[in-house]
Amino acid sequence: MSFDRKLFIEECKNQEKSEQYIVNTLKYADNLVNRGFPVLFSLKHMAYELGINYEDLKTIEDHRENYYKHFHIKKKKGGLRHLSVPFTNLKLIQSWIYHNILLHHHPTSSAYGYIKNRSIKENADQHVAKRFILNVDLLKFFETITEHKVFKLFVEIGYTKTLSWSLSKLVTVPIKEDYYLQLSHIEQKLFNKTFEQEYGVLPQGAPTSPSISNLVLRNLDGKMVELAELKGSTYTRYADDITFSGNDIKNIPTKTEIMRVVMSENLLINWNKWTLRKKGMRQKVTGLNTTHGLSVPKSYRKDVKRHIHFCLKYWPESHQKKIGVDKQFYRYWLLGRIHYIRFISPEIGNKMLKDFNNIQWPL
Incomplete structure (x- = not known):
């Protein structure tokens, strides 16, 4: 436009x-x-550009909580992940905001998650062969990014305060009561005001949330980069995973230094996932080994090889029956794991793919 x-x-x-x-x-x-952003004077103007009725758009803004499907999925390492997926009409609006506004505002060079041509591979590559690696996880990442932070983002882009409030409400949703009640006692205390005041937070499942999280955390990234430069270390962030690395323990920021920066941005640290890996230990960043170049963990590779071996030796049906998985799902699950290994280690992955293609899969 x-x-x-x-x-x-x-x-x-x-x-x-x-x-x-x-x-x-x-x-x-x-x-x-x-600055490359679309000119929007008001919500009514935005409705015109979207080609929808203004009253319909205003209704969605005022009753946003009614335009999401909420459900839980199991996490790989236990616990539940709460997803809030927008209905089609709201998803189309959010997709328009993403493509026309958010894509034109760039995250920092130290951010690697949810960004085109950046991945866990490029993120981990920044820390290869470092003697000391500190991994820090941000607690309840999306839930700590409230509509107030998103409002400030749209104002920073250049939109009026009135329109910025509307935009922030269209991409956030209040915390559901059933989700709040399943939080730990400490987490409930931390999010009590957000829940009680029905402030919107970034929904996991909306097309706008990943991009907004990176843009809102530009200040955090900037402060962390300054801290890393002061200490002589390397800093990167992949979504809620923060990594510092260096060749001397003095290069690694202290808990106090990191906590001061995180708290200044009203974010929280998941202390259960605070991990300092010293020289002599197996170094790992966003799930990848970085001790001597990049590689997928040996246990992961061995597990994939084991599945391929049994499928070749005993046929897929027999192996799947033994481990109790859905036939069609299993084939693509295994192929996905092979392609992941190929992405990180092409030579190893290509050998696995060749063996996979020799498996006699049922029609």
Whole structure:
């Protein structure tokens, strides 16, 4: 979408708008255009650009909690992950916001999650062969990014405060009571105000949430980079996984130093996942070994090889029956693991793929 200055000025004059109004409005529009963002004056204007009825858009904003499907899935390492997936009409709105606004605002170079051409591989590669690696996990990552932080992001982009509030509400949702009640006692205390005041937080399941999380954490990344430079270490962040690395223990920031930065951004640390790996230990970043180059953990590779071996030796049906998995699901589950290994270690992965293709799969 483009902004036609000439047409806008003509329309303002036809409506007998003052010269000051025209100057101020053009200044607002030019700021957005020059930074690559679409010109939006109001929620009604946004509805027009979306091609939907303004009243419908306003209803979704005012009753956002009714436009999500909420459910839980099991985490790999135990516990439940709460997902809030927007209904189709809200998802289309969020997708428009993502493609037209968020994609034009860039995260920091130290962020690697949810970004095109960046992955866990590039993230871990920054820490290869380092003697000391500190892994820090942010607690309840999306839940700590409230509508107030998102509002500030849209204001920073250049939109009016009124429109920024509307945008922030369209991409956040209040915490559900059943989810709040299953939190630990300590977590309930931490999120009590957010829950009681029905403040919106980033929903896990919305197309806008990953990008917004990176943009909201630009300040955190900037402060962490300054801290890393001061200590002589390397800093990266993959979603909620923070990593510092260096060749001397003095390069690694202290708990107090990191906590001070995290708290300044109103974020929380998951102390149960605070891990300092020293020289002599197997170094790992975002699930990848970094001690001598990048590699998938040996246990992971051995498990995949074991599955391939038994499928070749006893046929897939017999092996699947023994381990009790769905036939069709299992085939693609195994193939996905092989492609993951290929992504990190092509030579090893290609050998596995060749063996996989020799398996006699049922039709």
